[in-house]
Amino acid sequence: MDKLKRVTLFAGHYGSGKTNVAVNYALKLKKEGYDVAIADLDIVNPYFRTKDSQKELEGNGIKLISSLYAGSNVDLPALPAEIYSLVDIHDRYAIFDIGGDDRGATALGRYADAIKEEDDYELLLVVNKFRPLSRTPELLLEIMHEIETTANMKFTGIVNDSNLGTETTAKDVLDSVPFAEKVSEMAGIPVRFTTVTQNIYDEVKDRIRDLMVIHLQDKIV
């Protein structure tokens, strides 16, 4: 990849794994020495949130900006004003976790002008071919265009996050590569990286370019 853009935004279909990718990406950048903060812009999903990884993020010195109400009993699509500090002040790297589908991208719309004006960003489309409503490149493109229209921004790259949760096999990941490439070709934007968990990394590392090792957020059951 070229020089790292100051702002990286993860958007895509509901349940494609944006939050998990965003959290892992923030940890990776931090490890590589970047001063990075992450903002939770999800106004759609009330349950699984960036905030679930609060301890891990803050323990690694990554600032998390999240709704006061995330993970609480209040179902309020409110965003903290502090998010503007990542948009308007350009002194550190910023990662944005956007809510699912066009509904989730509504929240991005209000920051879009400032982000485009700075013009130092990547808007990445997170894709998972194993999600039922994005099984084909055509369906994914439909979702992509809906998000672009709502967010008033264009995607610049693709993250192949195709997975079946903890049951994902090396074959599943390998099978997903042509799918991601097809989406890339149709959308006219490159695949930036493919995600893989540590347990299957060795099996696929020689066969897929630009891999990013991720771990899954903890669940109790």
Added chain:
Amino acid sequence: MSEKVLMKGNEAIAEAAIKAGCRYYFGYPITPQTEVAAYMSKRMPKIGGTFLQAESEIAAINMVIGVSSTGKRVMTSSSSPGVSLKSEGISYLAGCDLPALVVNVQRGGPGLGGIQPSQSDYFQATKGGSHGDYHNIVLAPSSVSEMAMLTAKGFNLADKYRMVCMILADGTMGQMMEPVAIDDIVIEEVEKPWALTGTNCARPRNIVNSLYLKPEQLEQKNFERFEKYKKVEENEVMYESYMMDDAEICIVSFGITSRVSKNAIVTARAKGIKVGMIRPITLWPFPKKPILDAADKVKAFITVEMNMGQMIQDVELAERCKKPVYLCNRTGGMIPSPEEVLASIEKVNGGEN
């Protein structure tokens, strides 16, 4: 077998309903079940079905009454406070002997409560929940694939007995994602000679109604309905028995807490404690017999529930107070941890309770 996809429990309900022949969905958004409606809103227009976001839960359930009267498969879904709003309509469905699928993805209560998961609508679901003498069939899934399987089964049962079938899930079940292949869905077609399909002047008109002017008639109708319920109790009980062969302690738990309990059972077994579980899949009809049978073999029962102790009453009734029944619970949106369940098992095993 079709390829697996990664689905949320709520999405699995919606997709299974479509595969089971449901083409009419009426609902109103509420966390944590909104993905059912969101999924339906994407899929129904593409397959010639109807998705309608009603102006309220009350409107939605009355639309369900309307479509069900015509003999078509129809459903609605909501979460706890929304199901309370639907309860009048559910009683009318029962009084009209109309089949329908109603989904409750429970959250903490009472009142507006909160959006985190709970099982505190057990009483409401299994004891009727609205006015009059009636029952719903109540199914309690404990995995995403069971969310799908029981949804399809629920439509078949509803049609077969002309009853409301309720899927009683919780916020965790609705939100969690698991790989699932939704196939093997069998639509059991049932003749519906009672449906309002237009007479074409070729038959006497059908009437769908729950009003009886003469008490003798209403009493008779209720007697007949309870004969039907008796058949459901005889034929449709479903449960899972887990490590019960040599068990000295029997956990009874459904839905998400049964998964937590399984983890605790494995740990307890490793410590030499003989514990097993009966997991009711039908909450009504309740698996009374396996619990009564277990009462002769075990020294105690523990119910693990996310409420202040609701199913525990059915367990006590089923085992006729032969053995003590203890409660391991969290409420208000909290989920018991495997460690908490294990502590409860160890306490009962040590006879400290």
